[in-house]
Amino acid sequence: MASPVRWLRQVSSVTRYSLMTVSQRWGSSLSSAFGIAGVVAVLVGVLSIAQGVRETMRQSASLDTAIVLRDGADSEMMSILGRQGTQVVSDTAGVRRDGDGPLSSAELFVIIDLPKRSTGTDANVPLRGVEAAAFKVRDRFEMVDGRPFEWGRNEVIVGIGAAREFAGLNLGAGIEVGGEIWRIVGLFAAGGGIAESEIWADAKILQSAYRRGDSFQAVYVKLESPEAFTAFSDELSSDPRVSVDTFRQADYYEKQSALLTGLITGLGLLVTMLMGVGAVIGALNTMYTAVSARTREIATLRAVGFKSGPVVLSVLTESLVLALLGGSVGGLAAYFAFDGFRAATINWQSFSQIAFSFEVTPQLVVLGIVCAVVIGFFGGLFPALRAARMPIADGLREA
Helix, strand or coil: CCCHHHHHHHHHHHHHHHHHHHHHHHHHHHHHHHHHHHHHHHHHHHHHHHHHHHHHHHHHCCCCEEEEEECCCCCHHHCCEEHHHHHHHHHCCCECEECCEECEEEEEEEEEEEEECCCCCEEEEEEEEECCCHHHHCCCCEEEEECCCCCCCCEEEEEHHHHHHECCCCCCCEEEECCEEEEEEEEEECCCCHHHHCEEEEHHHHHHHCCCCCEECEEEEEECCHHHHHHHHHHHHHCCCCCEEEEEHHHHHHHHHHHHHHHHHHHHHHHHHHHHHHHHHHHHHHHHHHHHHCHHHHHHHHHCCCCHHHHHHHHHHHHHHHHHHHHHHHHHHHHHHHCCCEEEEEECCCCEEEEEECCCCHHHHHHHHHHHHHHHHHHHHHHHHHHHHCCHHHHHHCC
């Protein structure tokens, strides 16, 4: 039985020689590596979409902000609240107040059609009617160009994400709302949050344009502290004048993003699996070719005393090195191609567009490289076993 030291020396010698001969098989080796790189780039790219949507939702959330909807509604589109109900919410204990009153904004949420800049096809763009407190309820709201809309007038301000993604949302332009032209007087940012995908207007004027009477769909409130949420929610739940559900803003947005990110992640994994099968087949062909080219060499090594284990490890190592190379190239390609890329997609909870940026994180790149290693392992395993089991006499007779 060979000593561990001798066995390791055999592994080192065979593996080093195996890697040195890769240059003799550049065509098949590069084909395998780039196939794996493609799989990794697609996996990381697709998952960066879900990560970007998730990050946009996270940026929107504040621990001391709550959202109140009609009982049983899981989104603003499914909710409706009367003026009396919104007033009850504003007067509930735990709502922060300043010199202008409670920081509570009853809001109306509608959808208008606007063409995408990239394709020209119509998309559902959210138009939100707000009250004065809305600008204080959103922590990271800021005007970046123009001015706020004037109350009582057909004017709107546009989130920078919406202005970037949809045609006609330039400062000074007009959009048609309720059969009338509303002037765009300002652009605003919201710290990268979902509000940047929206258009804002005076809630009362928007109610009139859409004949909504004095109804709203949600109330956004700033609480005295994150800990005040429980008491605030309990008081509303026990108040017979209203029938509402209360959500922490962070929980609400996490739920809003769950369906979309789940769909994107599932689709990405499915595509990756299909491409991964092709990459494994490519790696198998590459390594079987490598083993066939080294048949006499492997048989000679076995004849002079080299064990089958070092032979197996040398073939596996070559396959893993090619996979790591491909995975690294794919991860870097995904980072430079997708990270920060801006796009818009539909939020299936609200049936409206959400603007976001692709987010290629180190964790996603590592995941892609791990996927590459798995492909390399299975692509090299069976050729390695074939090399180890090859009869020495048959190998020595190979021309």
